[in-house]
Amino acid sequence: MKKISQKNRPANSKKKIGIGHYDRKLENILLVDGIPKIIDFGLIYEQTGRSGYREMGYARKGSKFRSHSALSAATPGFAAQAQFTFGAGYQVQNLFYFLFCDWKSSWNLLYKQINEKEKKEIDKIVQNCHATSIHKIKEGNISLIREITSIISIPSSSSHFCLDDANLTKSVQVSSLKQNATKCVNQDLKNVTKNVLDQKSSNLCVPISVTTLLHFAIKNDLGFKDKYDYYSAEKILSTLILIIYPRSMAGLNLNPNKKETEFQLNEIELLLERLCKKTYLMETGWQIIRKLGRDEKDRPKKSTCKFGKVLLNNNFTFTRPLTVTGAYLLPDRVIDGNFFPEEVFFHQMVLDRVDDSTNEYVIHNTSFAEGGAVLRIAKNNAYYTCDQRMMILNAAGEFKLNGQNGEEWSLVNEFFQNTMKPKTWYLLPSAYSIILVPEKD
Structure with a gap:
């Protein structure tokens, strides 16, 4: 770890020039002869009072850069909440964690939920690096700089929680959330919001479904009325994907690479666990979202966030909205002269209710191109399984499983005897709910 010597420290390092840099991440800091140089002034908050940016050597100008909360752009993992939501929000000092930890360890310490045993193991590693004050960084205390003796490296760090080389951190345009997730009003929903989001060109279906369930739980479980719109769908969604x-997300990148087509996918269970559990360096996701309100009086009740797993089946009883996974078989097709063989794509959606009159699931669908904004799927319809070992014919020659309490599942899979029809939605049996439990006074 190369240190910045006192003699190489710029004499005017503390001099204020009236510009706040709001895209502080490792790739925007260069170390030249031991002196840190900040680059990329695309996201700045200007406080000089000058009439235009051309006077300062910048091409951009306008009122947008006179308010940090109007920037509407940020880099996932490094952004302060105030720059993409109007409110106090959650303060982020993540840049320093990446300076004191190796790449994978940083992401794991920030975003991987841990148990008490794992915490104790990490505590030992942190102590050996003389970095016990690392938790004070989020309070703005960076005294760790004077104490740390070596880079923190967690041997068990998983690459799953960090953005790999193909998806290095890039600034994303938060304002384009509304463009990439446009709304349409549909009257066929009862429990979840009737403003159905249409996801476009970005992998937002998982956080959208979690946002929808959390929005329901805030109102239903806590009886909270959002007078000042602190907990709108856009604010919860942006907090989930930028901080929690x-x-x-290639579809939202400000400066996308032409070859960038892969997404760092959100897995529903991992996101739900992150919402409900602490990581080594951060609070539970719900506690972060709860701080969207400026003052305690404007926030939902103090509460604990939990998620539950249920299995959909022919006898399923609905009690509250669920996030469900749909499987859809795209047939062979030709796009721009290129042939694409049939493939299954998966999409996270929200089960609004069961229509008892027709025995159908009513589902909030954010993929309008496949089936429209609201889907209706019969409860006794076949379910998709990823496990090919379950595709075993019963005595009646059917791919069917039976549970101990009368549950029944007819199963389909794209690899078995044409059981799966093209352009048809099939649900996976596993579904999840979000519950907010108020703390006792």
Whole structure:
């Protein structure tokens, strides 16, 4: 770890020039002869009072850069909440964690939920690096700089929680959330919001479904009325994808690479666990979202966030909205002269209710191109299984499983005897709910 010597420290390092840099990440800091140089002034908050940016050597100008909360752009994992939501929000000092930890360890310490045993193991490693004050960084205390003796490296760090080389952190345009997730009003929903989001060109279906369930729980479980619109769908969604569990989204990148087509996918269970559990360096995702309100009086009740797993089946009883996974078989097709063989794609959606009059699931679908904004799927319809070992014919010659309490599942899979029809939605049996439990006074 190369240190910045006192003699190489710029004499005017503390001099204020009236510019706040709001895209502080490792790739925007260069170390030249031991002196840190900040680059990329695309996201700045200007406080000089000058009439235009051309006077300062910048091409951009306008009122947008006179308010940090109007920037509407940020880098996942490094952004302060105030720059993409109007409110106090959650303060982020993540840049320093990446300076003191190796790449994988940084992402794991920030975003991987841990148990008490794992915490004790990490504590030992942190102590050996003389970095016990690392938790004070989020309070703005960076005294760790004077104490740390070596880079923190967690041997068990998983690459799953960090953005790999193909998806290095890039600034994303938060304002384009509304463009990439446009709304349409549909009257066929009862429990979840009737403003159905249409996801476009970005992997937002998982956080959208979690946002929808959390929005319901805030109102239903806590009886909270959002007078000042602190907890709108856009604010919860942007907080989920930028602070709580950052993922790279090519569809929202400000400066996308032409070859960048892969997404760092959100897995529903990992996002739900992150929402409900602490990581080594951060609070639970719900506690972060709860701080969207400026003052305690404007926030939902103090509460604990939990998620539950249920299995959909022919006898399923609905009690509250669920996030469900749909499987859809795209047939062979030709796009721009290129042939694409049939493939299954998966999409996260929200089960609004069961229509008892027709025995159908009513589902909030954010993929309008496949089936429209609201889907209706019969409860006794076949379910998709990823496990090919379950595709075993019963005595009646059917791919069917039976549970101990009368549950029944007819199963389909794209690899078995044409059981799966093209352009048809099939649900996976596993579904999840979000519950907010108020703390006792």
